[in-house]
Amino acid sequence: MSPPPDGADNNRDGPSPDVSVPAASLRRLLPASTSPRVIAASERPLRRARQAVPAACLECRKRKVKCTGTRPTCHRCSTHGMDCEWDTEPETTRRQALLNKTEDLERENEDLHELIRYLYSRPEPEALEILHRLRATGDAFHVLDLVRMGDLLLNSLPNETRDDERIEGARQSSITSSQPGSSHGQASEALNEPRG
Secondary structure, three states: OOOOOOOOOOOOOOOOOOOOOOOHHHHOOOOOOOOOOOOOOOOOOOOOOOOOOOOOOHHHHOOOOOOOOOOOHHHHHHOOOOOOOOOOOOOOHHHHHHHHHHHHHHHHHHHHHHHHHHHOOOHHHHHHHHHHHHHHHOOHHHHHHHHHHHHHHHHHHHHHHHHHHHHHHHHHHHHHHHOOOOHHHHHHHHHHHOOO
């Protein structure tokens, strides 16, 4: 076999046993330690503790990055010049905000069902008045509050006064809706006659 060219060594484990290396070119080794090496706390890289925030801003959640939670603008949004928007109140977790929103929507749903019950269970003149107020204001919850206050007032009156007001209300609605010669006009005349 022919020797390899100068500088080329086919043996990757080191020089071949027949090649001598001067001792001065080798690095001197230290003796092995008898105890396992313990890394001192001061030598370990410091790792910042993750600070939990109640909720992240919308932009950080959208990009799925860590948010500092500082309000009104978090660090990431302020450094990138983005609008920092929040859908939670300060110190409220996202879960708690969603629970609060669910409760609010359930309450609104119950209130709207109550308003619909008033519309189909009340006498027609009252239901029409509720509908007119609803169309005039456009605020179903305000109209519902008015209906509730009216019920409280009616319940606080003595029975005789309530009956008199209902008769007067029926009389007024029949007068305004009656035309000469209609059956409504005859009904209003019957109401105007004294009771015997």
